[in-house]
Each structure stands twice: as C-alpha cells, then as structure tokens.
Amino acid sequence: MSDIARLAGVSEATVSRALRGSTLISQATRERIREIAEAVGYTVDHTARNLRLQRTGTITVAVPLHHEVDQGISDPFFLEMLGFLADELADRGYDLLLRKIGAGEPNGLANLVIERRSDGILLIGQSTQHAQIKALGQRYKPLVVWGADMGDDAYITVGSDNRAGGRMAVEHLLERGHRRIAFFGDRELPEIAARFEGYHEALAGAGVSWDPALECRVTFRKAGSHAAIGEFLAKGTPFDAVFAASDQLAGAAINIFDRHGLNVPRDAAVVGFDDLMLAASYTPALTTVHQDLAAGARLMVNKLFKRMAGEDVRSSVVPVRLIIRASCGASIAPRPRRRRGKLAKT
Amino acid sequence: MSDIARLAGVSEATVSRALRGSTLISQATRERIREIAEAVGYTVDHTARNLRLQRTGTITVAVPLHHEVDQGISDPFFLEMLGFLADELADRGYDLLLRKIGAGEPNGLANLVIERRSDGILLIGQSTQHAQIKALGQRYKPLVVWGADMGDDAYITVGSDNRAGGRMAVEHLLERGHRRIAFFGDRELPEIAARFEGYHEALAGAGVSWDPALECRVTFRKAGSHAAIGEFLAKGTPFDAVFAASDQLAGAAINIFDRHGLNVPRDAAVVGFDDLMLAASYTPALTTVHQDLAAGARLMVNKLFKRMAGEDVRSSVVPVRLIIRASCGASIAPRPRRRRGKLAKT
DNA sequence: ACTAACACAACAATCGATTGCAAGATAATT
DNA sequence: AATTATCTTGCAATCGATTGTTGTGTTAGT
Numbered sequence: 120m121s122d123i124a125r126l127a128g129v130s131e132a133t134v135s136r137a138l139r140g141s142t143l144i145s146q147a148t149r150e151r152i153r154e155i156a157e158a159v160g161y162t163v164d165h166t167a168r169n170l171r172l173q174r175t176g177t178i179t180v181a182v183p184l185h186h187e188v189d190q191g192i193s194d195p196f197f198l199e200m201l202g203f204l205a206d207e208l209a210d211r212g213y214d215l216l217l218r219k220i221g222a223g224e225p226n227g228l229a230n231l232v233i234e235r236r237s238d239g240i241l242l243i244g245q246s247t248q249h250a251q252i253k254a255l256g257q258r259y260k261p262l263v264v265w266g267a268d269m270g271d272d273a274y275i276t277v278g279s280d281n282r283a284g285g286r287m288a289v290e291h292l293l294e295r296g297h298r299r300i301a302f303f304g305d306r307e308l309p310e311i312a313a314r315f316e317g318y319h320e321a322l323a324g325a326g327v328s329w330d331p332a333l334e335c336r337v338t339f340r341k342a343g344s345h346a347a348i349g350e351f352l353a354k355g356t357p358f359d360a361v362f363a364a365s366d367q368l369a370g371a372a373i374n375i376f377d378r379h380g381l382n383v384p385r386d387a388a389v390v391g392f393d394d395l396m397l398a399a400s401y402t403p404a405l406t407t408v409h410q411d412l413a414a415g416a417r418l419m420v421n422k423l424f425k426r427m428a429g430e431d432v433r434s435s436v437v438p439v440r441l442i443i444r445a446s447c448g449a450s451i452a453p454r455p456r457r458r459r460g461k462l463a464k465t
Numbered sequence: 466m467s468d469i470a471r472l473a474g475v476s477e478a479t480v481s482r483a484l485r486g487s488t489l490i491s492q493a494t495r496e497r498i499r500e501i502a503e504a505v506g507y508t509v510d511h512t513a514r515n516l517r518l519q520r521t522g523t524i525t526v527a528v529p530l531h532h533e534v535d536q537g538i539s540d541p542f543f544l545e546m547l548g549f550l551a552d553e554l555a556d557r558g559y560d561l562l563l564r565k566i567g568a569g570e571p572n573g574l575a576n577l578v579i580e581r582r583s584d585g586i587l588l589i590g591q592s593t594q595h596a597q598i599k600a601l602g603q604r605y606k607p608l609v610v611w612g613a614d615m616g617d618d619a620y621i622t623v624g625s626d627n628r629a630g631g632r633m634a635v636e637h638l639l640e641r642g643h644r645r646i647a648f649f650g651d652r653e654l655p656e657i658a659a660r661f662e663g664y665h666e667a668l669a670g671a672g673v674s675w676d677p678a679l680e681c682r683v684t685f686r687k688a689g690s691h692a693a694i695g696e697f698l699a700k701g702t703p704f705d706a707v708f709a710a711s712d713q714l715a716g717a718a719i720n721i722f723d724r725h726g727l728n729v730p731r732d733a734a735v736v737g738f739d740d741l742m743l744a745a746s747y748t749p750a751l752t753t754v755h756q757d758l759a760a761g762a763r764l765m766v767n768k769l770f771k772r773m774a775g776e777d778v779r780s781s782v783v784p785v786r787l788i789i790r791a792s793c794g795a796s797i798a799p800r801p802r803r804r805r806g807k808l809a810k811t
Numbered sequence: 812a813c814t815a816a817c818a819c820a821a822c823a824a825t826c827g828a829t830t831g832c833a834a835g836a837t838a839a840t841t
Numbered sequence: 842a843a844t845t846a847t848c849t850t851g852c853a854a855t856c857g858a859t860t861g862t863t864g865t866g867t868t869a870g871t
Contacts, residue, residue, distance in 0.1 A: 475820070475821085476820065476822075477821095478821060478822080478823090479820055479821075482820090489819070489820080490819070490820075491818075494819080494820085513826090516825095516826050516827070516828095517825075517826050
C-alpha cells in the first residue's frame with residue numbers, strides 16, 4: 120500500500136480511503152489511485168485489514184459428528200448443505216472455514232469461540248450435542264444451528280419441518296394400504312426424533328396401533344446400519360413398509376432387503392428423507408421427503424448476519440414436501456425380460 | 466495479552482515468549498505466565514499473530530466446477546475427500562478455507578492467489594480447467610491438485626492410478642465373459658480420460674475390438690446424465706456390460722436401466738469407479754474401483770507443506786484396487802419370492 | 812574484589828490497513 | 842480584502858502479537 124501511496128504522491132491514508140470509496144477523497148484522486156492500484160496489481164491484505172477492523176471476515180461451518188462416526192463425514196447431506204452455504208457466504212464476501220467437531224472432544228464447540236477465528240458459527244446438525252450447543256448459545260450470540268427446534272430458546276435453529284415430513288411420508292404409505300410400517304432411524308438425534316413423532320402421529324391419525332417391534336434403531340454409521348437392519352430382519356417382525364429417517368438409510372435398507380431376497384417396492388415399500396440429488400438415482404428411485412436446502416441455507420446465513428449485527432431473530436422452520444418416486448410402489452412399471460447381450464431400444 | 470503482562474508483572478514480550486515456550490524465558494516465569502493465561506482464559510489472536518508472521522494459517526481447498534454444473538457440488542466424492550483433507554489440515558493446525566470455482570468466472574483461480582487469503586491451495590479435481598491451472602501453477606508454487614498427471618510438469622498432482630483402475634475394471638468384466646462393454650463418462654475430464662485409456666487397453670489386451678458406439682458421453686450433471694443414458698439405450702446398441710467412470714454415474718445407469726426393464730447384473734453388468742461409502746449401499750451393491758482417499762489426502766497435504774517450505778516435490782500416483790460386489794454379477798444369490806406382508810426371518 | 816560470562820527480561824520496531832482529528836488549500840460570502 | 846465555509850489530504854495512533862537488540866542482575870572464575 121505504501122508503494123501505491125508513493126506512486127500516487129499521496130499518503131497511505133488517502134490510498135486507503137480512495138480504495139474504500141470514501142467521499143472524503145475527491146473523485147479525481149480516487150480514480151487515479153484506483154488505476155495505479157490496478158496497474159500494480161494491488162489487493163488489500165485481509166489479515167491486516169481484519170486486525171484493524173476487529174473481525175475475521177470468516178464464518179465457521181462446523182459439522183458435529185456423532186460419537187459413532189469419528190472417522191469421517193459420510194452423509195452426502197452435509198455436502199449439499201455445504202454447497203449452498205458456500206454460495207450464500209461467498210455472496211456476502213465472507214470466507215467459509217470448515218470444521219469437524221468430534222464427539223470425542225468435550226469442548227470442541229467451545230474452542231471455536233475462544234479461538235476467535237471467525238465472526239460467527241453455523242452448525243450443520245445437532246448430533247447428540249444439544250447440551251453443549253445450548254451452553255454455547257447462551258454466551259455466544261452469532262450462532263445458527265441447522266436442526267430441530269428444541270423448544271427452549273437456548274439457540275437459534277433453522278430446520279425442516281421434520282414432524283410434518285414424517286407425517287406426510289407415513290400418511291402416504293397408509294393411503295397406499297400399508298399398515299405395518301417400520302421406522303428406521305436413530306431417535307437420539309433431535310431431527311430424527313421429530314421425524315419419528317410425525318410417523319407416530321400419522322399412525323395414530325389413521326387409527327393404526329404402533330408395534331414397538333417395528334422400530335429399528337439404526338445409526339448413521341455404515342457398518343452399524345447394516346448390522347442393525349440385518350438384526351431387524353432376523354427378528355422376523357412382519358412389516359410391509361419402511362419409513363427411513365434419511366435417504367442414505369433408505370438406500371442401505373433397500374440394499375440389505377435385496378440381499379435377503381426382498382424386493383422394493385414389491386415386498387416392502389420404502390420412503391426416505393432428505394431428497395438428496397442421488398435419491399432419484401437409487402434403484403428403485405426413492406420416494407422421499409424433500410428438504411429445501413437452498414432456502415434453509417439462505418435463512419441460516421441471513422439470521423446469522425442479523426445476529427452479528429446485534430439484532431434479535433427467532434428460529435424458523437422450512438416446509439417440506441413429499442416426492443413420490445418408485446420405491447413406495449406408486450409407479451411400478453411392468454418389467455419385461457430381455458436376453459443378455461441383445462438389448463433393443465425400449 | 467497486555468492484561469497477562471500486567472498481572473504477571475512482566476512485559477508483553479516476555480508473555481509472548483513464555484507462551485511460545487522460548488528458552489529465553491526461565492522455566493519458572495514461563496509456567497507462572499501459562500497459569501495466568503489459563504486462568505483468565507486467554508488465547509492468542511490469530512489475526513494479529515498471522516499479520517506479524519506474514520502468513521494466514523489457512524489452506525484453501527477449492528472445488529473447480531464443470532461448466533455444466535454451476536449450481537452446486539453434487540458428487541459425494543468431494544465430500545469424502547474434503548473430510549480427509551479437513552483431518553489432515555487440522556492435525557497440522559491449519560484452517561480449511563472452502564471455495565468453489567465456477568467455470569463461469571475466468572480468473573476465479575487466479576483470484577485465489579492474489580487475494581492472499583491462504584498459504585496454499587489444494588484443488589480437488591481439474592475439471593475442464595487444465596489450462597488455467599497450468600498458468601497458475603507456473604507462478605504459484607504452493608499448489609497441489611487432485612487429478613490426473615498431465616505429463617507436463619506445470620503443476621503437482623496427486624491422483625489415483627486411473628488408467629490401471631480402468632484396466633482392472635474392464636479386465637474383470639472380460640474375465641466374466643463380457644465382450645460388449647460400454648463406457649459411460651465424460652472424457653473431457655482428464656481423470657475420466659485416463660480411465661477410458663485403461664478401458665481401451667484392457668479391450669485391446671483381450672483382443673476385443675472397440676465399437677465407438679459403445680461410448681456414452683455422459684456428464685456429471687444429473688439431468689444430463691439421465692438424458693444421455695436414455696439416448697444411449699434408445700440407439701439400441703447391443704451391450705452386456707458397462708464401465709461407468711464414477712459410482713454416481715453407475716448408480717444413475719442402474720436406475721435408468723431398471724426403468725427400461727433391464728436388470729443389473731442379469732441383463733448387463735456394471736462396474737463403477739470411486740468406491741464411495743454409498744457404493745456398497747446401491748442395489749445391487751456396486752463393483753467398483755477403490756480409491757484410497759485417505760492416503761491421497763495425506764499425500765496432497767504433505768506435498769503442499771513441502772512446497773510451502775520451498776522444497777521441490779514431484780507428482781505421485783495412488784494405487785487403486787478392484788472391489789467386487791454384486792453389480793458385475795459375481796455373487797448373484799438366488800432370489801426367493803416372498804408374499805408382501807408376511808416376511809419371515811431370512 | 813574485580814571482571815567476564817551468562818541468564819532473564821524489557822524496549823521498541825514491525826506486520827498492513829483504518830480512522831479521528833488537525834491542517835492546508837480552494838472557493839464563496841460579505 | 843478579510844473571513845468563513847467547504848473540500849481535500851496528512852499525521853499519527855491503533856489493532857495484537859513477535860523478535861532483534863539492549864539492559865540489568867546473578868553467578869563464576871581468578
């Protein structure tokens with residue numbers, strides 16, 4: 120910057136003001152300085168700027184990991200969310216700092232704050248860390264969490280209407296005549312718990328009594344989910360449909376059913392939750408509850424910036440809708456047989 | 466920090482040295498200062514520290530987008546890679562700054578450098594931007610790219626042995642008696658091109674002539690892939706197996722085949738590439754080429770830090786291996802039929 | 812007892828940008 | 842012509858940490 124000042128024959132102060140477009144500097148010099156800066160390829164040093172402005176220009180996006188999954192993030196849901204958040208933050212000129220919060224590190228969350236590396240925190244999911252998040256939210260304001268509203272106002276959340284989604288999914292299965300609808304998911308996670316509530320509500324609304332044996336408590340960990348679903352099948356509980364708490368889980372379920380000789384949707388209908396991009400590419404394509412992640416990300420970022428500005432904002436819920444595809448049996452096409460090696464046009 | 470200095474009755478310089486463990490400070494005062502810092506909950510201000518040290522403590526991880534996919538990152542591959550990179554960087558005390566580089570922004574890559582926001586750049590994939598990356602690599606050293614080695618030494622790459630992977634996949638199909646093996650993928654991407662080479666090599670090695678009609682140029686974009694695969698089927702080119710350039714694509718192919726009444730692996734075997742966590746959950750489970758992303762991420766980060774230290778390092782290639790699952794027909798189990806609603810244990 | 816050697820700790824400059832206040836230059840008013 | 846008002850620009854402090862150099866106190870050697 121001092122180079123620019125020297126070249127332009129003005130002080131650094133003038134350069135700084137000119138480049139920020141301050142009206143204190145005359146139009147003429149402002150443009151002259153801009154041209155010089157352009158010519159020498161100058162860009163401000165963010166580190167210095169941030170130090171002076173007492174900010175970081177960065178937002179932390181943290182992914183809390185469940186205790187079972189300490190090795191890695193596996194759910195593609197995170198990626199889709201991350202993509203949308205990256206866009207929203209980039210639009211506002213902020214950087215995205217990515218962090219993983221292992222359940223093993225007791226104060227992983229608290230560290231985010233005391234390290235002061237970012238101006239705000241976006242948490243993708245609550246995992247099983249509601250208590251820690253709550254503690255953090257009480258003393259740290261620029262925090263927005265994607266997940267379920269826990270009722271207390273300890274921290275701001277943005278999340279899908281999980282209960283409604285669960286209800287819609289199960290009502291659809293009920294309409295199609297299914298009565299023994301299993302629930303696959305880990306109710307320790309707040310969002311999943313809400314989806315379960317919707318499931319339960321729908322059953323109750325249709326006068327179908329719920330058999331606890333229809334619940335398969337399956338975690339998100341890959342090996343765990345396979346084992347849990349296998350055990351569920353081994354128990355032999357009769358069922359004719361499954362509401363899986365995530366698309367990933369639905370996919371795993373369909374796969375394991377297939378290995379056990381059960382066809383979806385013929386032997387059991389399956390409905391998922393998330394509507395990831397790959398949900399349409401599962402075989403059969405997944406009927407699932409669509410979450411509007413773009414809208415969710417925008418809401419999260421908007422709320423975060425409002426909180427950073429000291430405004431008070433409240434949690435909000437993003438509506439969901441049911442996407443009907445093949446896995447619930449809604450559109451089963453007849454399956455002609457073809458001889459291998461001789462495939463004509465279809 | 467000045468608070469600590471006052472409390473301890475020493476100068477800020479001493480505090481700084483004590484906290485960094487300098488031996489210039491006596492053991493006694495060092496510990497005393499540490500305790501005080503601990504007590505008042507002090508942590509260094511990274512912004513100030515980085516300014517003084519002329520670094521940022523941050524590594525940019527950038528995802529170049531193909532021109533077709535400007536709306537979002539969709540391939541779960543990125544997420545898995547990202548997770549591993551996050552771990553590696555965290556271990557070294559560096560932050561991970563995430564960026565998307567749209568193909569629409571001509572100098573999106575160059576901006577990364579002139580903005581000086583990070584001490585180094587990791588690029589996940591080359592997309593169709595080899596020329597830009599090359600230009601960047603010539604004047605900016607702390608850059609490591611995940612992808613295919615392009616022969617010229619314009620920039621350092623770490624990547625799977627795509628050619629060998631393609632060869633292994635196709636050799637396996639050949640061994641199982643398949644002869645009309647289609648290739649699904651977008652050869653404009655360097656990695657995919659290498660996989661195609663392996664495919665071609667394997668065919669040549671087995672003395673099987675290649676029919677150009679067996680190539681389906683399908684991009685990664687969801688809608689595009691569906692359309693392209695549909696067209697391929699519509700053309701009616703006979704085939705008995707598919708080598709898909711990614712797991713995601715393989716999944717889409719299986720799904721579309723299914724809609725057209727073709728069963729995998731009965732009517733056509735499918736082999737993918739990546740071995741994403743979800744590959745095992747596809748139905749049928751995907752035979753695919755496993756990439757060791759953990760090793761790849763470690764290599765990338767190691768090389769990057771070496772380059773940042775001024776050392777000269779070379780590109781390297783990570784070996785791959787074939788994972789055989791059901792989609793190539795290797796382990797087709799008989800499929801008993803069950804009546805819906807009456808599922809006994811299996 | 813005097814000096815050399817050494818261990819500690821403080822001073823002050825530095826990283827690069829921002830900004831309140833003061834001062835200089837120019838134009839306008841009486 | 843003198844004075845005020847209006848524009849522009851510069852000075853210097855500031856953000857919080859790091860580090861070369863200097864200064865002080867202690868110990869050891871002869």
